[in-house]
Amino acid sequence: MGAQSPALVCTALAACLALTGATHPGFKVRITQAGLNYAREHAVAALEEELSQLRLPDISGDFRVPNVGKVYYELSSLKLRSFHLPDSSIFPVPNVGLQVTISNAFAEVDGDWRVKVYFIRDHGSFDLKVEDLYIRISLTLGSDASGKPTADASDCSTHISNIRIYFSGKFGWLYNLFHSVIESTFRRILESKVCENVLSSVHSELQPYLQTLPVTARIDAMAGIDYSLVAPPAATAQSLDADLKGEFFSLAHHSSVPFPPPPLAFPPDHDRMVYFGASSYFFNTASLVYHAAGALVFELTDSMIPKGLDFHLNTSIFSAFIPQLEKMYPDMLMKLRLSTPAAPFLSIGPEGLSLRPVVDIQAYAILPSSSLAPLFLLNMTGNVSATIDVKSGNIVGNLTVGRLRLSLKHSDVGPFQVRMLQSMMNIFASGILLPRLNDRLKQGFPLPLPDRIQLSNVILQSHQNFLQVGADVRYKRRG
Incomplete structure (x- = not known):
């Protein structure tokens, strides 16, 4: 009909989703x-x-x-x-x-x-x-x-x-x-x-x-989201409930996920026009994809240290904690390579969202020939809290790091006290690494919305194993 709105705008939103047969959904929607x-x-x-x-x-x-x-x-x-x-x-x-x-x-x-x-x-x-x-x-x-x-x-x-x-x-x-x-x-x-x-x-x-609803959404050069329908929406006495796959996948190699989605049970909320339920499975498949693509590997060099931080990433700074460094590699720039041995998984519960990443930190001295000399390998763990929001139809996030714990996995420069490096690693993590991660999370991931649908009055609540997003809907007509 006129202006391409012949029937139900929010029905179209509901029809963009589907019921999963054999397993729980990674993403759920309710049209009230x-x-x-x-x-x-x-x-x-x-x-x-x-x-x-x-x-x-x-x-x-x-x-x-x-x-x-x-x-x-x-x-x-x-x-x-x-x-x-x-x-x-x-x-x-x-x-x-x-x-x-x-x-x-x-x-x-x-x-x-x-x-x-x-x-x-x-x-x-x-x-x-x-x-x-x-x-x-x-x-x-x-x-x-x-x-x-x-x-x-x-x-x-x-x-x-x-x-x-x-x-x-x-x-x-x-x-x-x-x-x-x-x-x-x-x-x-x-x-x-x-x-x-x-x-x-x-x-x-x-x-x-x-048909304007994207059943797949390309995120970047590495990943996309599978929003394909797997069954018709289910009508209940009060709403249209629908489930969709809700799974990130690699653009280079689309492989199966080695764990199933957890149960996702919506509370009986009806204050907003539409509710989205993003399972921990949804977020953790993203972690799997980006980890496999090598996107969770970060290299820190002296040029990346913000000007406001009054130190340099070199052996002279670290020799205060590791005296033998000054003798073996005097006044040389260093590089830190941070990587995760396994994909970090997000936990969602009534108390909020959190993850406990495990990070390996390999330190190198940059030799005059530009080759790298391995110095030591640290293991870093800590509590990271996450906040999620919805802006312009995208799920966006922000991470805040808590106290970090270090342990020495291997040293090429002899034994030293790891605890002496604690404050320095806190600065690297919170002042350099975290802002880079948060800049990416601010770009967000698109929700499955058909053409010209906008969300307003957004509310978010965390429940066991899923994040619930409630919103009102506005249909923007052409012209």
Whole structure:
């Protein structure tokens, strides 16, 4: 329909998701009644605009009147002056889909008429009022083989309770002869045309709009997110609930994830139009992909130290804690290579989000020949807290590091007290490494939203094994 909003905007959002059969989802969405109501308002406004442009065919025929004979009539140049849909509702039908009803609708039509009875001919104009028009539409939501959402109007019925037609002309008795015939014919034609228009709009407007939902989202040169549908959304008494795969994958090599998603149970919240549930599985598959791609390896050199920090990354600084360094590698620049032996996993619970990464720190001296001489290998662990937000349709994050713990795994320069390096490593982690990570997290990962959907009034809550994002929806029409 007009402006590509032929049906339910938030229904499209629900249809972009799906139920997982054998396992738990990595991502979940709930469209509440408030969301469906918002969608209904936009959909009915678009339907009203579409129906007001209906083209009605000319009507002609004849009928026999006792003691009069055959009456020939013709109605032409039919034009809808208005079509109003004042009252409507939408509700989910459990295990079926959605049902939209429109009641108390009314329309006005005008046109020209012509009639002939024997030698009597007359013509003029007419006004026709349609009152108490009722429309019921059933929508079935599904997915195709590629995981794209689908929608189908499985049923449409229309009923007009009252039609009144007013003719202009000289022979009042003549108009009354075919008054009821015209009204009956017009009722049948309009009821058919309305449903024909609805069915056509679902296929030509709603279905293409659903296809704007990205079932995969490219993040960068290394990773993407799989948002493909795996089953139709499930209608409950109060909402549309739907699950999707919610899994990061490598663009270079799409391999299976070695762990299953945990259970994801939504609380009965209905204050917002839509709720997203991002499982710990969703975030941890991202960690797997970036770890395998080598993106969690960081190299720190002296040139990367912020100007506000009053020291340099060289053997002279470290010789205060490791005296033998000055003898073996006097006044040489150093490089630190930080890597994670395994992908760090995010834990989500009612108390918040956290992770305990394990990091290996390999220190090198940079020789005059630019080659590297290994110095020592440290193991660093610590508590890192995470905060998540949603901005411009993206999930964004920020990390804050707590106290770090160091241990010596290997030394090429002899034994030394690791605890003496604690404060320096804290500075490297919080002053250099963490800002780089947070700059990347600020770019975020896109939520699965169809075209021209914007979120507002966002709220976030952490639950066991998943983060819940609640939001209201705004559909931005073109033009």
